[in-house]
Amino acid sequence: MDHPIVGILHPGSMGAAVAACATVNATSVLWCPAGRSPATAARAKQHGLESVPELGELLDRADIVISLCPPAVAEDLAAEVGSHGFGGWFVEANAIAPERTKQIEDLLYPGAKAVIDGGVVGSPPVDGKTATLYLSGRAAATGRIEALFSGTAVRTRVLGTAVGQASALKLSYTSFQKASRILAALAIGVAREHGVDQELLDIAAKRAGSYLAEPEYIAKTAARAWRWGPELKEAADVLAAAGLPPEMLHAAATTLARWDDVKDDSELTLTDALNRLAQP
Structure with missing residues (x-):
């Protein structure tokens, strides 16, 4: 499987950009427009993804399926994939808790060849930007995903063989990175209310590091x-x-x-x- 067929579920801004990187080493990257918005369709077309009318066709043709969807529907989407009898490699790359990722593995394996835990850190890999796809799971399976993104703007790093490790890392980082932005909004908001927002920014500018480091x-x-x-x-x-x-x-x-x-x-x-x- 040097040049696999890949399916992406569902190509949002990050998913479409990741899928576009996969086209470098894939025969084709498929997506299903059923139920998706015109904006999603335009994004998929822009990134060179091949449209197929039904999810079943995508799953029948794809060797590897990558799930990048809103976290709330990750299990529902995996269950739909499972109901079609998907027998390839499934990359669960959503920002969900490790326990949920393990539940999805239980749902799809052993029908699927393997469930690979994935976590994307960084911006969508477009316009010179890169993202890192952290992976965990069976070594042979994670190796296939490494090969898929070799030489692309999606860097891969394998954390170990336990499903859940990549999810844990993603949410560990998210807990700081996203919450810190909310705290910044609150700090600047209250400073602005009292007319001292520029002074607050001046104080912050003197410290360039991150407490996470x-x-x-x-x-x-x-x-x-x-x-x-x-x-x-x-x-x-x-x-x-x-x-x-x-x-x-x-x-x-x-x-x-x-x-x-x-x-x-x-x-x-x-x-x-x-x-x-x-x-x-």
């Missing part, structure tokens, strides 16, 4: 939780007064409370802090 800071955060929690509750009140949602900061204060018993503990390690966070 500095895990050693977690223990310091834990040791300061006793005073940071009340501070965040005050900040939540300010958000509410500005008409902004305060729930995220209330939740953060509640999270910090799990570290209340390590007040100013300079000997606290990262492992200790994470253990206390997981098992209060």
